[in-house]
Amino acid sequence: MSLEQLKKPKVYTQKQALIKAESYCAYQERCQQEVRDKLYSWGLHEIQVENVIADLIASNFINEERFAKAYAGGKFRIKKWGRVKISIELKRRKISTYCIKKGLAEIEEEEYIKTLQKVAEVKIKAMKERDSKKKKYKVMNYLLSRGFENDLVVEVVGTKAKG
Numbered sequence: 001m002s003l004e005q006l007k008k009p010k011v012y013t014q015k016q017a018l019i020k021a022e023s024y025c026a027y028q029e030r031c032q033q034e035v036r037d038k039l040y041s042w043g044l045h046e047i048q049v050e051n052v053i054a055d056l057i058a059s060n061f062i063n064e065e066r067f068a069k070a071y072a073g074g075k076f077r078i079k080k081w082g083r084v085k086i087s088i089e090l091k092r093r094k095i096s097t098y099c100i101k102k103g104l105a106e107i108e109e110e111e112y113i114k115t116l117q118k119v120a121e122v123k124i125k126a127m128k129e130r131d132s133k134k135k136k137y138k139v140m141n142y143l144l145s146r147g148f149e150n151d152l153v154v155e156v157v158g159t160k161a162k163g
Contacts, residue, residue, distance in 0.1 A: 010042070010043075011042065011043030012042045012043060012044065014044065014048045014051060014052060017039055017042050017044050017048070017052055018052050018055055018056070020042070021035055021038065021039060021052055021056060021061070022056065022059075022061055024038060025056060025061035025062055026061065029066060029067045029070040029071070030062060030067065031062070031064060031067045031068075031071075031093045031094070031095060032053055032057075032062055032064060032094070033093050033094045034093065035052075035053060035056065035062060036049055036053060039052055039053070064095055064096065064099045065098075065099045065102050065103075067095070067099075067103075068090055068095050068099040068100055068102055068103030069102060069103045069106045071086070071089070071090060071093075071103060072086050072090070072103035072104050072106050072107060073103075073106045073107065075089070076107050076112070076115070080115055080118075080119050080146065081146060081147045082112075082116070082143075082146050082147030082148030082149065083104050083107065083112070083147065083148075083149065084147040084148065084149060085146060085147020086103070086104065086147060087100055087104065087147075088147070090103060113152070113156075116143065116148050116152055116153070116156050117156055119143065119146065119148075120139060120143060120153075120156050120157060123139050123142050123143070124139055127139070136157055139157050140153050140154070140157050143156070143157065
Protein backbone atom coordinates (compact mmCIF):
# COMPACT_ATOMS: atom_id res chain seq x y z
CA MET A 1 0.00 0.00 0.00
CA SER A 2 1.42 3.38 -0.96
CA LEU A 3 1.73 6.34 1.38
CA GLU A 4 -0.96 8.22 -0.56
CA GLN A 5 -3.45 5.38 -0.05
CA LEU A 6 -2.76 5.43 3.69
CA LYS A 7 -3.37 9.18 4.01
CA LYS A 8 -6.55 9.42 1.93
CA PRO A 9 -9.68 8.34 3.82
CA LYS A 10 -12.09 6.01 2.03
CA VAL A 11 -15.03 7.83 0.47
CA TYR A 12 -18.37 6.05 0.80
CA THR A 13 -21.49 6.20 -1.31
CA GLN A 14 -24.72 7.27 0.41
CA LYS A 15 -25.94 3.64 0.54
CA GLN A 16 -22.63 2.36 1.96
CA ALA A 17 -22.59 5.20 4.49
CA LEU A 18 -26.13 4.38 5.61
CA ILE A 19 -25.21 0.74 6.29
CA LYS A 20 -22.04 1.77 8.10
CA ALA A 21 -23.89 4.48 10.07
CA GLU A 22 -26.55 1.98 11.16
CA SER A 23 -23.91 -0.21 12.77
CA TYR A 24 -22.22 2.91 14.22
CA CYS A 25 -25.53 3.87 15.88
CA ALA A 26 -26.36 0.30 16.93
CA TYR A 27 -23.07 0.05 18.84
CA GLN A 28 -24.05 2.84 21.25
CA GLU A 29 -26.51 5.72 21.47
CA ARG A 30 -25.51 8.59 19.19
CA CYS A 31 -26.88 12.06 18.69
CA GLN A 32 -27.45 13.60 15.27
CA GLN A 33 -24.36 15.78 15.53
CA GLU A 34 -22.01 12.85 16.23
CA VAL A 35 -23.41 10.94 13.27
CA ARG A 36 -23.34 14.03 11.06
CA ASP A 37 -19.65 14.61 11.89
CA LYS A 38 -18.86 10.96 11.17
CA LEU A 39 -20.68 11.07 7.83
CA TYR A 40 -18.74 14.16 6.76
CA SER A 41 -15.51 12.40 7.74
CA TRP A 42 -16.52 9.59 5.36
CA GLY A 43 -16.57 12.05 2.48
CA LEU A 44 -20.31 12.59 2.08
CA HIS A 45 -21.74 15.93 0.96
CA GLU A 46 -24.39 17.92 2.83
CA ILE A 47 -27.43 16.58 0.93
CA GLN A 48 -26.21 12.98 1.29
CA VAL A 49 -25.50 13.50 5.01
CA GLU A 50 -28.97 14.91 5.65
CA ASN A 51 -30.58 12.06 3.68
CA VAL A 52 -28.71 9.45 5.73
CA ILE A 53 -29.61 11.26 8.98
CA ALA A 54 -33.30 11.32 7.93
CA ASP A 55 -33.17 7.57 7.15
CA LEU A 56 -31.54 6.83 10.52
CA ILE A 57 -34.18 8.84 12.36
CA ALA A 58 -37.00 7.17 10.41
CA SER A 59 -35.66 3.71 11.28
CA ASN A 60 -35.10 4.79 14.93
CA PHE A 61 -31.32 4.39 14.89
CA ILE A 62 -31.09 7.99 16.05
CA ASN A 63 -33.42 9.32 18.74
CA GLU A 64 -32.31 12.54 20.47
CA GLU A 65 -34.54 12.03 23.53
CA ARG A 66 -33.27 8.48 24.02
CA PHE A 67 -29.70 9.74 23.58
CA ALA A 68 -30.20 12.52 26.16
CA LYS A 69 -31.60 10.05 28.71
CA ALA A 70 -28.77 7.56 28.18
CA TYR A 71 -26.11 10.29 28.21
CA ALA A 72 -27.43 12.01 31.35
CA GLY A 73 -27.89 8.76 33.24
CA GLY A 74 -24.48 7.43 32.24
CA LYS A 75 -22.49 10.57 33.01
CA PHE A 76 -24.25 10.90 36.36
CA ARG A 77 -23.88 7.28 37.48
CA ILE A 78 -20.46 6.53 36.04
CA LYS A 79 -18.59 9.84 36.09
CA LYS A 80 -20.56 11.47 38.94
CA TRP A 81 -21.27 14.60 36.91
CA GLY A 82 -23.80 17.17 38.07
CA ARG A 83 -26.77 18.41 36.09
CA VAL A 84 -25.05 21.64 35.02
CA LYS A 85 -22.13 19.86 33.33
CA ILE A 86 -24.42 17.27 31.73
CA SER A 87 -26.66 20.04 30.39
CA ILE A 88 -23.68 21.96 28.95
CA GLU A 89 -22.36 18.84 27.22
CA LEU A 90 -25.77 18.03 25.74
CA LYS A 91 -26.09 21.61 24.44
CA ARG A 92 -22.63 21.28 22.89
CA ARG A 93 -23.99 18.26 21.00
CA LYS A 94 -26.89 20.41 19.75
CA ILE A 95 -29.57 18.56 21.73
CA SER A 96 -32.85 20.46 22.12
CA THR A 97 -33.87 22.01 25.44
CA TYR A 98 -36.86 19.65 25.55
CA CYS A 99 -34.63 16.56 25.22
CA ILE A 100 -32.14 17.93 27.77
CA LYS A 101 -34.98 18.32 30.29
CA LYS A 102 -36.16 14.77 29.57
CA GLY A 103 -32.61 13.47 30.02
CA LEU A 104 -32.05 15.28 33.29
CA ALA A 105 -35.43 14.06 34.57
CA GLU A 106 -33.94 10.54 34.53
CA ILE A 107 -31.76 11.50 37.52
CA GLU A 108 -33.67 10.98 40.77
CA GLU A 109 -33.34 13.88 43.22
CA GLU A 110 -32.61 11.68 46.24
CA GLU A 111 -29.87 9.76 44.40
CA TYR A 112 -28.47 13.06 43.09
CA ILE A 113 -28.10 14.55 46.59
CA LYS A 114 -26.56 11.31 47.93
CA THR A 115 -24.04 11.30 45.09
CA LEU A 116 -23.16 14.96 45.70
CA GLN A 117 -22.64 14.23 49.40
CA LYS A 118 -20.49 11.18 48.64
CA VAL A 119 -18.31 13.06 46.11
CA ALA A 120 -17.88 15.87 48.67
CA GLU A 121 -16.91 13.42 51.44
CA VAL A 122 -14.34 11.68 49.26
CA LYS A 123 -12.80 15.02 48.22
CA ILE A 124 -12.69 16.33 51.80
CA LYS A 125 -10.97 13.16 53.04
CA ALA A 126 -8.45 13.26 50.19
CA MET A 127 -7.40 16.87 50.85
CA LYS A 128 -4.25 17.73 52.78
CA GLU A 129 -5.30 21.34 53.39
CA ARG A 130 -5.32 22.29 57.10
CA ASP A 131 -7.04 25.69 56.89
CA SER A 132 -10.78 24.94 57.03
CA LYS A 133 -11.76 28.00 54.95
CA LYS A 134 -9.31 27.12 52.17
CA LYS A 135 -10.42 23.49 52.33
CA LYS A 136 -14.07 24.50 52.04
CA TYR A 137 -13.28 26.81 49.11
CA LYS A 138 -11.33 24.10 47.26
CA VAL A 139 -14.04 21.49 47.80
CA MET A 140 -16.72 23.89 46.59
CA ASN A 141 -14.73 24.73 43.45
CA TYR A 142 -14.19 21.03 42.80
CA LEU A 143 -17.91 20.24 43.11
CA LEU A 144 -18.85 23.20 40.91
CA SER A 145 -16.37 21.98 38.27
CA ARG A 146 -18.11 18.59 38.40
CA GLY A 147 -21.31 20.38 37.38
CA PHE A 148 -23.26 20.46 40.62
CA GLU A 149 -25.52 23.46 41.29
CA ASN A 150 -24.14 26.29 43.41
CA ASP A 151 -26.92 26.27 46.03
CA LEU A 152 -26.61 22.51 46.56
CA VAL A 153 -22.82 22.72 46.80
CA VAL A 154 -23.03 25.49 49.41
CA GLU A 155 -25.56 23.47 51.39
CA VAL A 156 -23.59 20.20 51.28
CA VAL A 157 -20.13 21.67 51.89
CA GLY A 158 -21.51 23.82 54.71
CA THR A 159 -22.54 20.65 56.56
CA LYS A 160 -19.50 18.52 55.59
CA ALA A 161 -16.41 20.72 55.87
CA LYS A 162 -16.27 21.51 59.57
CA GLY A 163 -12.55 21.00 59.80
